Amino acid sequence: MRPRQLLRHHLFWPIAALVLLLVLNTVSNPSFLEIRLQNGQLYGSLVDILRNGAPTLLIAVGMTLVIATRGIDLSVGAVAAIAGAVACTWIASGGSAATAVLLALGACVLLGLWNGFLVSVLGIQPIIATLVLMTAGRGAAMLVTEGQIITVDDPLYHQIGAGFLVLPIAVLVSLGVLVGVALLTRGTALGMLVESVGVNPRASLLAGVRSRTIIWTVYVFAGLCAGVAGLMISSNVNAADANNAGLWIEMDAILAVVIGGTSLAGGRYSLAGTLVGALVIQTLTTTVYSIGVAPNAALVFKAVVVIAVCLLQSPRTSQVFGVRRKAGPRPSRSEEVTAA
Amino acid sequence: MTDSSARAAPAVDMRGITVEFPGVRALSEVDFRLLPGEVHALMGENGAGKSTLIKALTGVHRPTSGVILLHGEQVGFGTPVQAQDAGISTVYQEVNLCPNLSVAENILLGREPRRLGAIDARACRARAAELLQRIGLSIDPASTLDSHPIAVQQLVAIARALAVDARVLVLDEPTSSLDAGEVAELFRIMRVLRDDGVAILFVSHFLDQVYEIADRMTVLRNGSLVGEYLPTETGRLELVSAMLGRENTVLEEVGRRSQERAPASVPVLTARNLGRGGAIAPFDLEIHAGEVVGLAGLLGSGRTELARLLFGADRADTGGLSTGGRPFRPRSARSMIARGVAFCSEDRKAEGLVADLSVRDNLLLALQAARGWARPVPRRTADALVAEYIGKLDIRPADPGALTKNLSGGNQQKVLLARWLITRPKLLILDEPTRGIDVGAKAQIQQVVADLAADGTAVLFVSAELEEVVRVSDRVVVLRDRHKVSELDGADATVDRVMASIAAAHGEHGRAVAS
Numbered sequence: 001m002r003p004r005q006l007l008r009h010h011l012f013w014p015i016a017a018l019v020l021l022l023v024l025n026t027v028s029n030p031s032f033l034e035i036r037l038q039n040g041q042l043y044g045s046l047v048d049i050l051r052n053g054a055p056t057l058l059i060a061v062g063m064t065l066v067i068a069t070r071g072i073d074l075s076v077g078a079v080a081a082i083a084g085a086v087a088c089t090w091i092a093s094g095g096s097a098a099t100a101v102l103l104a105l106g107a108c109v110l111l112g113l114w115n116g117f118l119v120s121v122l123g124i125q126p127i128i129a130t131l132v133l134m135t136a137g138r139g140a141a142m143l144v145t146e147g148q149i150i151t152v153d154d155p156l157y158h159q160i161g162a163g164f165l166v167l168p169i170a171v172l173v174s175l176g177v178l179v180g181v182a183l184l185t186r187g188t189a190l191g192m193l194v195e196s197v198g199v200n201p202r203a204s205l206l207a208g209v210r211s212r213t214i215i216w217t218v219y220v221f222a223g224l225c226a227g228v229a230g231l232m233i234s235s236n237v238n239a240a241d242a243n244n245a246g247l248w249i250e251m252d253a254i255l256a257v258v259i260g261g262t263s264l265a266g267g268r269y270s271l272a273g274t275l276v277g278a279l280v281i282q283t284l285t286t287t288v289y290s291i292g293v294a295p296n297a298a299l300v301f302k303a304v305v306v307i308a309v310c311l312l313q314s315p316r317t318s319q320v321f322g323v324r325r326k327a328g329p330r331p332s333r334s335e336e337v338t339a340a
Numbered sequence: 341m342t343d344s345s346a347r348a349a350p351a352v353d354m355r356g357i358t359v360e361f362p363g364v365r366a367l368s369e370v371d372f373r374l375l376p377g378e379v380h381a382l383m384g385e386n387g388a389g390k391s392t393l394i395k396a397l398t399g400v401h402r403p404t405s406g407v408i409l410l411h412g413e414q415v416g417f418g419t420p421v422q423a424q425d426a427g428i429s430t431v432y433q434e435v436n437l438c439p440n441l442s443v444a445e446n447i448l449l450g451r452e453p454r455r456l457g458a459i460d461a462r463a464c465r466a467r468a469a470e471l472l473q474r475i476g477l478s479i480d481p482a483s484t485l486d487s488h489p490i491a492v493q494q495l496v497a498i499a500r501a502l503a504v505d506a507r508v509l510v511l512d513e514p515t516s517s518l519d520a521g522e523v524a525e526l527f528r529i530m531r532v533l534r535d536d537g538v539a540i541l542f543v544s545h546f547l548d549q550v551y552e553i554a555d556r557m558t559v560l561r562n563g564s565l566v567g568e569y570l571p572t573e574t575g576r577l578e579l580v581s582a583m584l585g586r587e588n589t590v591l592e593e594v595g596r597r598s599q600e601r602a603p604a605s606v607p608v609l610t611a612r613n614l615g616r617g618g619a620i621a622p623f624d625l626e627i628h629a630g631e632v633v634g635l636a637g638l639l640g641s642g643r644t645e646l647a648r649l650l651f652g653a654d655r656a657d658t659g660g661l662s663t664g665g666r667p668f669r670p671r672s673a674r675s676m677i678a679r680g681v682a683f684c685s686e687d688r689k690a691e692g693l694v695a696d697l698s699v700r701d702n703l704l705l706a707l708q709a710a711r712g713w714a715r716p717v718p719r720r721t722a723d724a725l726v727a728e729y730i731g732k733l734d735i736r737p738a739d740p741g742a743l744t745k746n747l748s749g750g751n752q753q754k755v756l757l758a759r760w761l762i763t764r765p766k767l768l769i770l771d772e773p774t775r776g777i778d779v780g781a782k783a784q785i786q787q788v789v790a791d792l793a794a795d796g797t798a799v800l801f802v803s804a805e806l807e808e809v810v811r812v813s814d815r816v817v818v819l820r821d822r823h824k825v826s827e828l829d830g831a832d833a834t835v836d837r838v839m840a841s842i843a844a845a846h847g848e849h850g851r852a853v854a855s
Contacts, residue, residue, distance in 0.1 A: 205674075207759065
């Protein structure tokens with residue numbers, strides 16, 4: 001690729017930000033890039049970033065599809081909390097880890113159905129519809145845990161968030177879902193139909209697309225992703241904290257999607273972009289602590305970086321740099337799948 | 341008011357008004373005079389330039405060239421507020437008042453009588469009552485606006501126009517949502533104001549209303565002035581032909597083949613008593629295989645509404661459809677597509693194109709939607725189909741990856757058409773497929789319609805251009821004021837006959853004529 005084309009690529013600035021953050025970390029901590037293989041498991045700061053970022057990535061994958069249909073799901077954080085609460089309460093009352101997981105995910109599917117119903121059948125604006133569950137969901141999680149932080153000690157359950165198969169299991173699950181979704185949506189016509197509904201819902205309906213079913217489905221999927229992410233979070237700490245589990249994770253997920261170049265206006269989406277976006281967000285969080293930004297200034301630092309990336313990505317900036325983006329964020333299909 | 345000195349000085353005199361937008365000339369060199377004490381109807385089809393002319397007068401658009409004289413003095417309005425201050429008030433089709441405020445507050449908003457710096461509520465109500473009385477409307481000024489029906493709200497909007505002591509009143513389609521009684525009330529008030537010497541500019545698509553109320557009529561077509569007419573001297577037929585025009589066609593003649601083809605015995609689609617309140621009165625219609633049925637009528641006559649009902653894009657209140665002899669009620673677009681019916685909306689941008697997707701995706705959308713997401717059209721088949729239809733319809737650029745939004749209007753229309761052709765429909769409903777596109781693309785689309793019919797596809801062709809409807813159709817269905825009024829077959833389907841049918845006064849063709 002020639003420099004100009006490189007600059008024009010929609011993932012240029014997010015990747016540049018990621019590289020910059022990695023460099024910054026390496027300078028402040030020369031062993032940052034080291035990865036050790038110990039007892040068949042990989043250790044190192046990079047692995048930690050991946051592991052800590054797994055829930056965000058997973059939720060961001062679900063969010064990508066929701067945003068592609070012109071929607072948004074603010075309730076994913078609350079849903080994650082509910083998943084953890086259901087699973088831990090079940091285990092604490094003597095149930096098995098497997099049933100706990102199934103119960104928790106079943107609950108999340110129901111919650112996704114609820115969101116999808118509000119949006120696709122009742123036609124409520126997504127931001128309002130999911131705001132309901134965002135606020136009510138934590139209350140529901142509190143009810144399940146009866147206001148307590150439920151701690152569990154189940155080795156099998158602990159594997160979800162903290163287990164290793166060379167790489168952390170959580171990372172494998174998130175990447176697996178990402179690749180699975182990429183193959184499913186790009187290998188079938190689902191991706192095209194989702195984008196079509198997102199770009200022009202009325203035209204899609206008149207062309208015979210089952211808009212309602214598609215919109216409903218993406219909310220259910222987003223709920224399911226949030227559920228799995230919630231299990232990772234709670235399993236990692238062996239506890240369910242209704243108040244704090246997955247707190248603000250919806251914002252991180254939305255940011256990851258946006259940084260990845262998928263427009264909030266719906267339509268074309270990029271899963272590869274979402275991956276890069278999630279990595280940027282998580283590396284940023286890690287960097288804040290590792291380079292010793294004062295805790296008080298941590299959020300401000302994070303905000304500055306995010307704003308910078310968004311500004312650099314804007315069409316205006318591209319013009320200033322003398323390049324104009326012709327197409328949407330997705331360069332081509334084949335590239336998408338391999339990158340994912 | 342009506343003496344000769346008033347006639348000598350028009351309230352509004354617009355001379356050589358030209359309005360240009362990037363790439364489009366919306367109005368070119370239009371002259372328009374509005375006299376005090378008259379109701380002057382501004383007539384024309386979509387895109388004729390009516391709204392542009394009104395917006396030039398009311399300060400929304402600044403004319404590229406030309407002068408506007410108000411009571412003999414040259415004016416140049418930069419904003420609507422300046423026009424209002426100069427005594428030009430506008431009442432739009434959609435009431436633009438504050439529904440949660442009282443009638444009095446709405447009438448006097450921004451001009452409330454004050455006492456000691458505060459709004460004097462009592463004086464406010466008294467002044468409002470006075471204005472309401474002037475137009476003979478007896479409602480409580482203290483009641484909230486949304487407690488009244490739309491028609492009354494519209495009259496309140498007129499009272500508001502009077503509050504600013506308007507000498508020029510612009511009524512932009514005020515009657516489109518009113519029933520007969522409400523229209524009569526509006527007209528009564530318009531006459532009162534006219535006799536007070538107010539100059540009224542009136543836009544309506546209903547010929548009957550125009551002939552009832554207007555003292556003079558100005559007709560625009562394609563952004564140019566056609567002429568000024570007196571209702572007393574101009575027949576409906578003459579007016580309609582002035583509005584629709586006789587297209588000086590540069591299109592190649594698309595041959596009519598109706599005489600050569602015997603229509604198939606079983607209709608592809610039959611509508612019985614199909615109707616929807618406020619959109620189109622119940623009608624009967626049969627469309628046979630290999631037949632092009634044209635739908636003619638003025639703007640607002642129910643052309644689009646009829647087409648949408650047939651496709652299930654809107655739901656019918658009464659009646660039903662049958663295909664191949666089996667009756668059913670249209671429930672959704674999807675159910676109609678499954679029965680082999682396809683529909684190109686007149687609103688390409690909002691209801692047709694998926695602008696941010698590629699030409700390829702747009703072409704395959706309907707076929708793919710019918711197959712379901714799990715069965716993607718095989719890549720090789722898709723490539724072949726896309727290449728075939730890009731070639732067949734001469735879509736340019738011939739690049740399947742180009743974003744549809746970057747194509748010209750004509751090519752976008754061809755993409756839409758091709759999207760349905762790929763699904764091989766039995767009946768293709770085309771609502772204004774040639775509007776706003778260049779002549780070349782227009783001829784190509786008409787040729788496609790002719791070819792389709794020759795291959796046995798039924799086509800319902802809706803167009804505002806009579807010449808075009810008559811040229812491509814085997815049979816023409818005429819609509820007037822949301823009623824189907826006649827069907828003209830073969831040799832009867834001439835521009836003159838269609839125009840006569842459109843222009844006929846109420847009662848002549850009174851009810852819907854079956855078959």
